[in-house]
Amino acid sequence: MVSGIxxxxxxxxxxxxxxxxxxxxVTLCRQLLNAGFHLHLVVSEAGWRVLKEELGWNVTNRLECINKAFDSAQAEGRMTYHPLGDIGASIASGSFRCEGMAIVPCSMGSLSAIANGASTNLLTRAADVMLKEGRPLLLVPRETPLNAIHLENMLKLARLGVRIIPAMxxxxxxxxxxxxxxDFIVGKTMDGMGIEHNLYRRWGHPNE
Structure with missing residues (x-):
């Protein structure tokens, strides 16, 4: 449920x-759709590989895969899937109105590209748009251990106002x-997005 909007x-x-x-x-996408938001989704090539390896998705037909995974949200107009190479997509422009962007999970390669302004595909371009337009950008990095380059890139983005929400x-x-x-990680991400949820019990509220 989303409060007040x-x-x-x-x-x-x-x-x-x-x-x-x-x-x-995937869980964040489902939560946003269930809450009534219109979702604009972009997946990197490596992201498709991980969806296949970790979740067993058949990614041969990507649009069909998206519709199956998200209950035909794309076909019903509740969601827009953007191919990674479509640099002319709506989300590549600052004139596109949205609440913000979350990259979940965020690889160190994508994080580095964003930190250094390397808009080489739609995902990193959309993130760059969030920065230049002053809109919320949230990254959920997932890597261990972290080296100095990873940490410096995260610090650089944090100083620009990007919310860094490690998958901890x-x-x-x-x-x-x-x-x-x-659910805890997704809930913390939604907290950063300003969206109410009941995905985890908050400290000091044992019955909630």
Whole structure:
């Protein structure tokens, strides 16, 4: 549930890259669709590989795969899938109105490209648009261990106002399943997006 706004008029851009943790991005997309947002999705080539390897998706027909994974949201007009190479897509322009963008998970390669202004594909161009237009940009990096280059790139983006939300699960909420762990990370991402949810129990609220 989204509080205080008409979600049906709101758009979020979501990017899924080749870092491990594709389930985070898929779960976030489903949550946004369930909340009534219009979703604009772009997936990197490595992201498609991870969707295949980690979730068992048949990615031969990508549009068909998207419709199957998200209950025909694309066919019903609740979602727009943008191919990575479509640099002329709506989300590549600052005139496109949206609430912001989340890249979940975000590989170190994509993070580096964004930090250094290398808009070589639609995903990194859309992120660059968020920066130049002053819109929210949230990254969920997933890598371990981190080297100095990774840390410096994240610090650079954080200083520009980008929300860095590492995929670091908490355990105070007593997770019992892998879904609980995933929901915590997605919930923290949605907190950063300003979207209400009930994906995890908050500290100090044992009955919620």
């Amino acid at each position: 008409n979600a049906s008029t709101k758009r979020w851009v979501v990017g899924i890259t080749g870092a491990s943790g594709a389930i985070y991005g 699960p908490a355990f105070y909420n007593g997770p019992q399943t892998l879904d609980d762990v995933v």
